[in-house]
Amino acid sequence: MTTEPPTQIVPLPLSVPLAERETGFSFMSRLAARNGVSSRLLGLNYDMPFKSVVDGEITAIRTLSALGSVNPEQVAKWTASHRNRSSHRLCGETFHGMSVRNPVIKGCPLCLKEDAQDHTRPPEQAMALRGHWMVKHVFLCMKHRHPLVPLWRESNLILRYDTSQRFTDHAAALVQGDFDQETREFTDYDQWIDNRLENGRADGWLDQHPLHAGATFCFLLGYALLRLEISAPSSIPREDRWAIYQTGYEVARKGESAIRKSLQKLQQRTATPQQGPKATFPLLYERLAHDYATDPDFMPFRDILRSHILETWPLGVGDELMGDPVERRQLHSVITASKETGVDQRRLRKLLEARKLISPEQPDAWALFDAEDTSHLLASLVTYLPAKNIRGKTLHDTVAV
Ligand SMILES: [Zn+2]
Incomplete structure (x- = not known):
């Protein structure tokens, strides 16, 4: 595919100004409407099918930009380019699945209302769809502090992105404020993702990682950590998901050690080892262990969770790790060692504490010690058990501690 700018393109007689961060398909839809033709016909006339602009093909974007006399780099930056079945590139980042191509189109009603204040053209030709609104992980318009709200749902790709047609149905309601919601202050997460899209990577820990994986991890970690505050994070409505991202971001931005500490706190406060890591970090574990297991972008996050579990969980043969x-x-806990050896928990605890192998503050379930280093010690306890205890009773049943 050539990326050379088209040389034979004469700009159309009527144009529309490119809005800040506007997508190519939005601009094309408005440009076509302004010139009294459909997006499809405009595309056919200039060998740039509307679908090719929807897919962010650079040649089509350059033709379109020349026709509308606008900067092609700006259009290309904010239009997701289709890579393969499951990935797109936007603002230099790779996004997977429906994370930038969702049937539900969302936007800021206050931005759209401002667009409509341009009275030289009908509102559906003035209202522009911005590229950052397409990103699943973006929830707020930083300019107006207004949540992005669903504008329409359309499964057909061409109909979905032919924005001037869609705005024909919604412009009046948008202008009269039917889509308006309460504004809110932006969070650190909102600011981080907006900066990242606009300016690329900064120097924070999360910025070492691809944006889609980093933002997804904020969500998964936040979802897990919310269990410290509410019993059912799954009950949080979709429109409040920004709070889950922020909860995860607050920790993830500080890096690996903070992430591990937060996981430790979560498992000790909300779970017993018997429940297993899968039940303790439900969504986080499931996604990193299975859904994203082969995605290299998620590997650093998967490695953190894996090594954390390995270092803090008394997993035995028969358990699963990622x-x-x-x-x-x-690792053994007092409980797992007691079960495996048949030695009474209280006696075992005393022995281990006396040897400073476990901390007195930890409950039996989480009082962990190295299984290999203590194998001789544990074996020696079993050796001295009377034969009848090995048949089922514990040492405590027959020997005074
Ligand atoms: Zn706005």
Whole structure:
């Protein structure tokens, strides 16, 4: 595919100004309407099918920009370019699945109302769809502090992105404020993702990672951590999801050590080891262990969770660690060691505390020690058990501690 600018294109007699961060398909739809033709016909006339602009093909974007006398780099930056079945590029970042191509189109009603104040053209020709509104992980217009709200839902790609047609149905309601909601202050997360899209990577820990993976991790971590405050994060309505992202971002921005500390706090306050990491970090574990297991963008986050579980969970043979079976026990808790050896929990605890192998503050379930280093000690306890205890009773049943 050539990326050379078209040389034979004469700008159309009537144009529309390119809005800040406007997508190519929005601009094309408005430009066509301004010139009294459909997007499809405009595309056919200039060998740039509307679908090719929807897909962010650079040649089509350049032709379109020449026709409308606007900067092609600006149009290209804010138009997601289709890579393959499941990925797109936008603002230099790769997005997967429906994260920039969702049947539900959202936007800021106050931006659109401002667009409509240009009275030289009908509102549906003035209202522009911005590129950052397409991103699943963006929730707020930073200019107006207004939440992005659903504007329409359309499964057909061409109909969905032919924006001047869609705005014909919604412009009046938008102008009279039917889509308006309460504004809110922006969060650090809102600011981070807006800056990242506009300016690229900064120097924070999260900026070392691809945007889609980083933002998704904020959501997954936030979802897990909310269990410290509410019993059912799944009950949070879709429009309040920004709060989940912010909860995760607050921790993730500080890096690996803060993430591990937060996971530790979560498991000790809300779970027992018997419940397992899958039940303790439900969505976080499921996504990183399975759904994103082969996606290299998620590998750093997967590695953090995996090594954290390995270092803090008394997993034994038969348990699962991020989709793989555990083949060797690395850690025991007082409870797992008691179960495996048949030695009474209280006696075991005393012995381990006396040897400073466990902390007195930790409950039996989370009082962990190295299984290999203590294998001789545990074996020696079993050796001295009377034969009848091995058949089922614990040491405590027969021996005074
Ligand atoms: Zn706005």
